[in-house]
Amino acid sequence: MARSRRWILALDVGGTNMSGALFKEDGGNPLAVKSRRTPAAEGPEGVVAAGLRLLDDIRDEAVDQGVDPKRIVGAGVGVPGTVEPGRGIVSLAPNLGWRDVPIRDLFQDQLGLPVVVDNDANCAALGEWWVGAGRGSRLMIAATLGTGIGGGIVQEGRVLRGVAGAAGEIGHMTIEMDGRSCQCGNQGCLEAYASGTGIGARAREALRDGAESAIRHMVDSEDQVTAAVVAQAAQEGDMLGRLILRETARYLAAGLASLINVLNPDRIVLAGGVVKTGGLLLDPVREEVRRRAFPASAETCVIAAARDPELAGVRGAALTFQREVLEGHR
Ligand SMILES: [Zn+2]
Incomplete structure (x- = not known):
C-alpha cells in the first residue's frame, strides 16, 4: 500500500463538544470535518458511542467523496485528561468526571x-507544530486559554509526556502562593487567573466592586460576563476590559517567563478567544516576558498566536496515530 494513500480518522473530545475529521497521513487539509455535542453526562460509554457515530459519519462522507474505505487505517483520539503513555488509559479527566477509563480499548x-x-492539549500542540504557528520549531510550548488552560510541550517534534503522561500542565504552575482556588485543588495556579473562566471571574469581581464599564450594558445578568464579553469590551475601547486583559497578560507572562527560563524554547504558541484580540493581549505578554525572562532566552523565543486552533487538536491526534502505529514509535 502506498504510504501517501493511507487515511487516518481523528477525533478531539472536549468537555462540551467533540470534533473529528479524516486526514491523509502526510497532513494537509482534512476531509469531512464534523462536530457534535459531547454527552458528558452519559459517562465514558455514552461519549465513546457518540464519538464512534461521528467517526462513522466522517467515514461515510469520505467514501462518498471517493476515499477507498480499505485505506482508512485507524484513529487518533484526543481527550481532556491525563493519558497513560502506551496504554490508552485515561487516569484522570476532571471535566468529564472520568478515572481509570480504558478509552483506547x-x-x-x-x-x-x-x-x-493522547491528551487533547498535547494533540493541539502537536497539530500546531505540524501545520501551524509551531512549524519548524525545535522546542515549542503551546497553551490554549479556554475553560481551563491546556498546555503541551513539543521538543524536536515529540510531545514531552513525562513518566506518567502528565507533563505539560502549564496551567497549573503556581503564580501566587496564596492565590485564587484552582479546579485542581491547589491555590494560585495560572489557570485560576488567565483561563477564560478566570478572566470572567476577575471581571465580575471588579464590577461587583463598583468599577465603571460598558460591560454593564452588554449583559443582562452577571453570569453573562465571560472572557468573550471582556475581550469584546476591550476591543471597543472599554477601560475595564483593557485593564482585565493587561492583568491577564501579566499573569500569563509571569508563567511563560518561568517556562522560558527553565526550558529555553524557540516558540510559544497561544490559542483561545482572548488571544484573537491580537495586540491587546499578545503585545503586553511579549513586553512583560522581556522584562522577566533571561535576555538570551527571551530574545530567541517567538510568541505567536495559533494559526489553526480549531483543527489543531484533530490534526495532532492524526499525527499521534501516524507516529505510534504507522511508524511504530512514540
Ligand atoms: Zn491548578
Whole structure:
C-alpha cells in the first residue's frame, strides 16, 4: 500500500463538544470535518458511542467523496485528561468526571481498527507544530486559554509526556502562593487567573466592586460576563476590559517567563478567544516576558498566536496515530 494513500480518522473530545475529521497521513487539509455535542453526562460509554457515530459519519462522507474505505487505517483520539503513555488509559479527566477509563480499548473494540489516545492539549500542540504557528520549531510550548488552560510541550517534534503522561500542565504552575482556588485543588495556579473562566471571574469581581464599564450594558445578568464579553469590551475601547486583559497578560507572562527560563524554547504558541484580540493581549505578554525572562532566552523565543486552533487538536491526534502505529514509535 502506498504510504501517501493511507487515511487516518481523528477525533478531539472536549468537555462540551467533540470534533473529528479524516486526514491523509502526510497532513494537509482534512476531509469531512464534523462536530457534535459531547454527552458528558452519559459517562465514558455514552461519549465513546457518540464519538464512534461521528467517526462513522466522517467515514461515510469520505467514501462518498471517493476515499477507498480499505485505506482508512485507524484513529487518533484526543481527550481532556491525563493519558497513560502506551496504554490508552485515561487516569484522570476532571471535566468529564472520568478515572481509570480504558478509552483506547473502548474505541478500538467497536471501531475494529487500531486506535491511539493522547491528551487533547498535547494533540493541539502537536497539530500546531505540524501545520501551524509551531512549524519548524525545535522546542515549542503551546497553551490554549479556554475553560481551563491546556498546555503541551513539543521538543524536536515529540510531545514531552513525562513518566506518567502528565507533563505539560502549564496551567497549573503556581503564580501566587496564596492565590485564587484552582479546579485542581491547589491555590494560585495560572489557570485560576488567565483561563477564560478566570478572566470572567476577575471581571465580575471588579464590577461587583463598583468599577465603571460598558460591560454593564452588554449583559443582562452577571453570569453573562465571560472572557468573550471582556475581550469584546476591550476591543471597543472599554477601560475595564483593557485593564482585565493587561492583568491577564501579566499573569500569563509571569508563567511563560518561568517556562522560558527553565526550558529555553524557540516558540510559544497561544490559542483561545482572548488571544484573537491580537495586540491587546499578545503585545503586553511579549513586553512583560522581556522584562522577566533571561535576555538570551527571551530574545530567541517567538510568541505567536495559533494559526489553526480549531483543527489543531484533530490534526495532532492524526499525527499521534501516524507516529505510534504507522511508524511504530512514540
Ligand atoms: Zn491548578
